Amino acid sequence: MSDAVLETRGLSKAFGALKATDEVSLDLRPGEIHALIGPNGAGKSTLIAQVSGALRPDRGSVRLEGRDVTARSVEARARAGLARTFQISALAMEDSVFENAALGALGASGRPWRFLRPVARDAALRDRAMAALERVGLQDAADTPVSALSHGQRRQLEVAVALTLQPRAFVMDEPMAGLGADGSRRMTGFLDGLRDEAPILLVEHDMDAVFALADRVSVLVSGRVIATGTVAEIRRDPAVQAAYLGD
Ligand code: ADP
Numbered sequence: 398m399s400d401a402v403l404e405t406r407g408l409s410k411a412f413g414a415l416k417a418t419d420e421v422s423l424d425l426r427p428g429e430i431h432a433l434i435g436p437n438g439a440g441k442s443t444l445i446a447q448v449s450g451a452l453r454p455d456r457g458s459v460r461l462e463g464r465d466v467t468a469r470s471v472e473a474r475a476r477a478g479l480a481r482t483f484q485i486s487a488l489a490m491e492d493s494v495f496e497n498a499a500l501g502a503l504g505a506s507g508r509p510w511r512f513l514r515p516v517a518r519d520a521a522l523r524d525r526a527m528a529a530l531e532r533v534g535l536q537d538a539a540d541t542p543v544s545a546l547s548h549g550q551r552r553q554l555e556v557a558v559a560l561t562l563q564p565r566a567f568v569m570d571e572p573m574a575g576l577g578a579d580g581s582r583r584m585t586g587f588l589d590g591l592r593d594e595a596p597i598l599l600v601e602h603d604m605d606a607v608f609a610l611a612d613r614v615s616v617l618v619s620g621r622v623i624a625t626g627t628v629a630e631i632r633r634d635p636a637v638q639a640a641y642l643g644d
């Protein structure tokens with residue numbers, strides 16, 4: 398049996414004649430950051446959507462801690478411990494930083510959203526939300542509306558929301574997107590420490606971040622994984638150089 402926390406086997410999705418993902422099999426092992434790189438249109442976001450449950454695959458399976466979750470919804474996977482952050486911000490802009498984190502904690506509890514107000518009074522969920530905010534350094538901004546945060550702070554909050562799920566695995570689509578050099582450095586340092594909490598499947602364009610963080614890298618080209626290995630192995634792989642890094 399595999400000791401992978403998260404594994405995909407043969408995940409495939411076509412849009413008409415276009416094979417967006419084509420037989421993708423990946424393992425996310427305990428404690429690792431596994432980066433998924435590839436050119437624009439390679440199928441990275443499509444794969445993440447299939448892993449998180451937003452998109453049904455045509456074929457293939459997703460297992461979380463050995464359990465087949467392929468037929469489960471996004472919410473059911475989140476409750477099972479799969480935390481996803483989004484490429485495009487999915488935060489409630491008019492609500493406070495704390496309320497957004499509390500929503501994440503509530504989602505993890507499996508109770509419906511309309512119980513948000515009571516959550517603010519539920520000590521356990523409150524503590525869980527505040528602990529996540531402290532973890533990303535947003536505790537002093539708890540009462541600030543999300544609309545007043547900088548882009549970098551919003552990205553930190555997205556990770557905090559994911560953290561409130563007390564996840565078994567993280568799936569992140571371009572957490573450095575739109576961050577300046579300082580923001581990227583801060584997020585890189587933060588993700589570096591996060592892998593001890595739960596392994597991270599990380600889609601990222603920022604190669605400095607990928608090379609700094611990744612224990613392993615998989616390279617996706619035209620929907621297919623053409624190589625998986627350490628950063629050093631990937632950098633000297635002739636197929637990767639020809640298809641991707643060389644351009
Ligand atoms: P990446 O994230 O690696 O840039 P995507 O997964 O977004 O790539 O896209 C992979 C391919 O699938 C692209 O050619 C894209 O145009 C296509 N695609 C993605 N989503 C859809 C969709 N909903 N309908 C049709 N084509 C899609």
Ligand code: MG
Nearest residue numbers: 441442443484
């Ligand atoms: Mg994408």
